[in-house]
Amino acid sequence: MxxxxxxxxxxxxxxxxxxxxxxxxxxxxxxNMKFEGKKYTLTFDQQHWYYVVEEDGEFLINxxxxxxxxxKKYLLYWLTN
Numbered sequence: 724m725x726x727x728x729x730x731x732x733x734x735x736x737x738x739x740x741x742x743x744x745x746x747x748x749x750x751x752x753x754x755n756m757k758f759e760g761k762k763y764t765l766t767f768d769q770q771h772w773y774y775v776v777e778e779d780g781e782f783l784i785n786x787x788x789x790x791x792x793x794x795k796k797y798l799l800y801w802l803t804n
Contacts, residue, residue, distance in 0.1 A: 747789035748772045754791045758802055765794050 751767035751774075764777045765786075774786040774794040784801065788794040 744772065744789060751789055752791050754795065756795050756798065758799065763798060765791060765798070767791075 748767075748769065751769075753764075753766045756763045756765065761778055763783070764780075765774045766777070767773075768775050768785075771785075772787075772789065774788060774791075776783045776786060776794075776798055784798070786794045786797050786801075788797055
């Protein structure tokens, strides 16, 4: 069983992670990307904290990232594999 101090320390860690995620989500930007002649639109969903990706206007995938650069990197990886 955890001591009270261990419980508080663990709660502080999760609280900090949540604060960091909130800050990243508040700064998230929308963007576009072209790959092999197709246009991909990345829109950050502020309610669910993920990027919604559309290919030429139609839904393709949700990406659970908080920055546009990481979302684009993941999308490129997903498209090539």
